Amino acid sequence: MAAAPSRLRSPWGPPRPGRGSIPILRRHFLVWRKTAITTVLGDVMDPMVALLALGFGLGSLLPGIDGAPYITFLSAGSICMGALYAATFEATYSAFSRLHLQRTWDAMLNTPLSLDDVVAAEILWAGAKSMKSGLAILLVVALLGVSREQTLLWVPLVLVLLAVTFASLALVVTAIAKGFDFFLYYFTLVVTPMVFLSGVFFPVTQLPAALVGALRWLPLAPAIELVRPLVLGRLPEHPWLNVLQLAATALAAAWLATALMRRRLLR
Template sequence: MTVNALAPAARVLQRNLWVYRRTWRGSILGSFLTPLLYLTAMGVGVGSLVTAAGSPAFEGYEFVHFLGPGILAATCMQSAVFESTFPVLGKISWRRNYEAMLATPLGVPHLLAGELLWVGFRVLTISAVFLAVMTLFGIPRYPLALLAIPAAILTGLAFSASVIAFAATQRTGEGFSWLFRFVINPLFLFSGTFFPLSQLPDAVEWAAALTPLYHGVALVRGTVLAEQAFLGPWPLHVAYLVAFGAVGAFLAHRLLKRRLLS
């Protein structure tokens, strides 16, 4: 995308940031509590029961080390997906913000790019706070761990683009509860977030490996722990997420255009 297209998109981002100015404190607090609660309850609590350090299941890491990066990727997916559901449909139909924006020189590609920039910003803050909390638990190995932030942003954007495409086809919010129940929650559980996929039957393992979150988890875990065993073939993960996001963005553009400019 050229600079010409990015400047108008930045104004759409700016609008969301203006709204965020009023709620950022609560939002940051939430981003802080999520990892704190997960790492304490599941990482330390459950972790002390499931394994002792050196268990082969976690490549020699304690459970909390294995779990933390997985939850980071999964939380970023959830937030990115949420930002792309009700807020986007609201701007399409209930509050009609997009109609108002399209009466200005802004076009559909700017709206889409602006929302993706916003999702990128949200994931940036969430993953940075998450990384900071994990640091309290002594989990990340810097400096490579810093790359978990772009990895999380890539994961979030890949999901966001396709969910915006889905939102552009919705009339009510009902489809979103289906999306969360039957797509997002299973992904949360079965993408290697809580346990290595090698624990599952081969067929399930293969199916899980085709989902985008699996690749996001692998990238984030591999970078946070600076561990090649988790990172695996990283260019493949990146390529998969980029391709998934590109297809999503293509569809989102088409469907938004059909919905908004009839």
């Protein structure tokens, strides 16, 4: 692929996206609009099934946690899990399809758009779909009366940070993937352990004490620590520490994804 000289700077320099990301986002939206209903169902069904089956089914057999019914405790984890899966699928399988099968990236890079514009747009688009999934589950939580606390109004702001973080991490994997099968490693070795060990289904304090401190650094853990108190009707403890961890993870992952894409496509 031919590249303009301005695109051949050191791959490890900071990302420098510009206004070119905006038409790319519009392009993704116009394509998505054609299959909006099916993609919305796909984004929310898995977390919703877990919420309804475990929350109402298993939850009726379990005592409350932190003074709240189990389904209320679980709903916070379901919101974060929905955001995680939506961002991950979009920034891996869908982004890889645009990169290799559809050759969409090739077409865009043969215009004045820069690679940094394309990468930033992919992160933002995956983040937007992540937000959509998280907000859909949040709406169901409110409509079912699982939680109607005023603090739920803060959840969308938290979801913005979660969405960008999860999307950036997934795009790092896409940058090194050789084929669709490679994503199975990420889901099996990273996503699934995060879901089961970050407090989605039970308090992490139930795990061995030696693991609790280490699991705190999983990206999903601070997300749940921010969202769960809001669902339960209170403000998070030490919120800025969790925000700082997520922001640092998002920044580092976005930078790494950009650098790896530069090495892959512009060398």
